[in-house]
Amino acid sequence: MTISLVELLILILASFRLTRLIVFDEITEKLRAPFFNEIVEVSEAGDAEEYIVPKKHGVKGWIGRALNCYWCTGVWASAFCCILYAAMPVLGGFLLLILAVAGGAALIELAVQQRMD
Structure with missing residues (x-):
């Protein structure tokens, strides 16, 4: 199977966007939630900070670790x-x-945001 450079570019951009959708976007947060635990730490100043960490064991832990890794999810999305x-x-x-x-x-x-900063 051969593909053109345009088709390759479409596949690259599509896998980039799908990976970001799965790993970072708010719209998929509920889909990621079963694979992570929320941890709240309170600093000495009394400020609470929330962290999301992958579950430790089992299939949910394995999926959580994969979702926590942009590169891992990128392979599957590609x-x-x-x-x-x-x-x-x-x-x-x-x-x-x-x-x-x-x-x-x-x-x-x-690119536009970086130029404005």
């Missing part, structure tokens, strides 16, 4: 994007294009 592209080129390609456009927009926004 695999999903490639399988989707190969298995369903029309519908999958359309969904990947949406993710790729969103990923490109996110990178542009990041």
Whole structure:
């Protein structure tokens, strides 16, 4: 199977956006919640800080550790994007294009924000 540079760029941007969606975005927070514990620590000044850490044991712990690692989740997201592209080129390609456009927009926004700082 050969793909063009444009198709490769779409896959790269789509996997980037899907990975960020899974690992960081608020919209998927409830999906990540079963795999993490919230820990609240109070400083000597009385300020409370919340930390989210992966569960320690079992499948939930393994998934939590994978979700806590951007690089690990990125491998699985990339695999999903490639399988989707190969298995369903029309519908999958359309969904990947949406993710790729969103990923490109996110990178542009990041560049704009850095210039404003």
